[in-house]
Amino acid sequence: KAGVTQTPRYLIKTRGQQVTLSCSPISGHRSVSWYQQTPGQGLQFLFEYFSETQRNKGNFPGRFSGRQFSNSRSEMNVSTLELGDSALYLCASSFRHKSTDTQYFGPGTRLTVL
């Protein structure tokens, strides 16, 4: 079974631009969560989608948004990029929207904002 895939793996943008990151979950998984990982703040929860609906949201500004498609693939968008948005963005999939389900993480997208 293929694991969680994220594209692109690396991205360089400049301040003010916007970016879209993609995540393909493990086949059969319907829940996708997004996280931001930085050395200073660690891993922080952004949002979770299940069956195309946002089920849970972390404490991030509205510049961060996401969506999920009918095939469970998910995208995350960040608008008006700031230097502080430089981070590793991880997505994780699980079978159901239940917090006790095991999450499987992708390798992440490394975003650098110049």
Next chain:
Amino acid sequence: TQLLEQSPQFLSIQEGENLTVYCNSSSVFSSLQWYRQEPGEGPVLLVTVVTGGEVKKLKRLTFQFGDARKDSSLHITAAQPGDTGLYLCAGLNRDDKIIFGKGTRLHILP
């Protein structure tokens, strides 16, 4: 704001030694997980503990959940270079959100 404090932040020890890393909070969590993350990869789940006082063993790794469900520890016996990585603890709070600690970066010297 619920926080999970991990200590130490960094640990470098010789192969064969034993070590313990800690995950502490002032808040109660319904469950706690430990992950290991290697460079260029996402975190991989090692274990989930649910019951206060629970102890789980995974080969040379022993995980314990505190009686009050506010803290946890990970003990590694006879550390090997393959144990090198970032160890993250994550707690599930009452709002069904997962809170991660900042991690302990472990380096095992051959």
